[in-house]
Amino acid sequence: MPDNGGYLNAAYIVAGIIYLGYTISLLRQARRR
Amino acid sequence: MTAAVSGARSVINRGLVLTTLGLLGVAGVMVLALGFTPVEATQGLAQKIFYVHVPAAFTALWVAVPATACAGLLYLWLHDPRLDRFAAASAEVSLVFCLVVLVTGPIWARPIWGAWWTWDGRLTLTLFLFFLLLGYQTMRAAIRDPVERARFSAVLGAMGLVLVPFIHLSVYLWRGLHPKPIVLKPGDPSLPPEMLHTLLYGLGAALLLYVGFVTLRYGIQLAQDQREAADAR
């Protein structure tokens, strides 16, 4: 079996960052208004 | 606080709850995939990117974008600004999901196929969707009048929706392949049950997150529209 766990971690982390990042952006917009 | 403003506030709060649940769901699926789902023998660990990539792709292509287009068409018929507000929110959220697909896709492709970008039919379609949505946002930002903005967005949305099958067909034609149906489970036609369960949880989490994001975004826009209407008076 190939050793590519690094890619898995990277993908999960980046996906999490995108989802969280968007959430934070929305929260800041909600707070401002 | 006037009734109208508190109405927007409650939508925002509802959106916050749903988004939090969605985020927890996505995190939960990641844990499920990492700890409790079997590893695929030929692809190795990287195959588990699938449990985040495929739900995001499904949500973007089959839920978020059609919702935007349909809301737009309904707006052309009913002229209800709520429909436009929903369409705009859904379009923005579609962009986020497309981004997840376009980033996790290459990260998955690199160890499996050896190249970051292979003009794979589905990823290419998502890339086009991404640009259509960017164009949608750019156009909205360039129009001041809200009614005109709503009408034009609806037209663009409708045309974009019709374009999608043409892109799908022509990309496959370009690669000399027969168009494959965009199935939920790429490649492996029969998933073992644990993998299928994790995938379905992933799908549920992504859909929940979509609803949360759209609700939140809608509430923010509603609050802004009401404030602008109050200022104008």
Add this chain to the structure above:
Amino acid sequence: MGNLFRLALVLAGKDLRLELRTRTSIISAAVFAALVLIVFNFARDPTAVATLDLAPSVLWVTVAFASVLAMNRGFLVERENAAFDGLLLAPVPREALFLGKYLANFAFVMLVEAIALPLFVLFFNLDLSHALGGLVLTMLLATMGFVAVGTIFSAMVVKTRFAELMLPVLLLPFMVPPLILAVKTTVPLFAGRPLSEVVDGLRFLAIYDIVFLTLAVLLFPAVVDE
């Protein structure tokens, strides 16, 4: 139905007469096409890639960019003179308005292509005598598709802040399917294959044209009416 078409022709004629009087748009679009072809020629290494392999891509990229540029002028004339409001107040069916603009744009883009094609043949030293019929047919069908979407989009962007930039941004995704189909049709034609072999591609182009022309005609009133 016949009345609609006649009205559209009148409107198109008015547009084209205006363009031909000043001639600046045609000249700039033609010069642009020529320049793109020249740049392509210098941007490649003739020893590395055979001309015939690259030729279809060069042709269609040139046609695509020149088309977008040519359609930018679309509703600009009316907007500058507020003539559009006048046109809308007149009892003109919106379909005729669209078709008139469409025909004018189509004629204009075809004219630019008619100038670009001989230049293309000249610069790239190609013998296209056997493929000319099929090529012209492909150009006609692809252009019909480009112009359908381009006309309705130019009506939308003409009032926005960055109209000249907005049109390509919105239009290019829509130009990709006809572009792919056009290249798929052109490659065999350049290689000497008979027209009968590329009929499928031409059929898809025709389907694209019918679908988007219909869609544009149906949606145009939503763009221009309050």
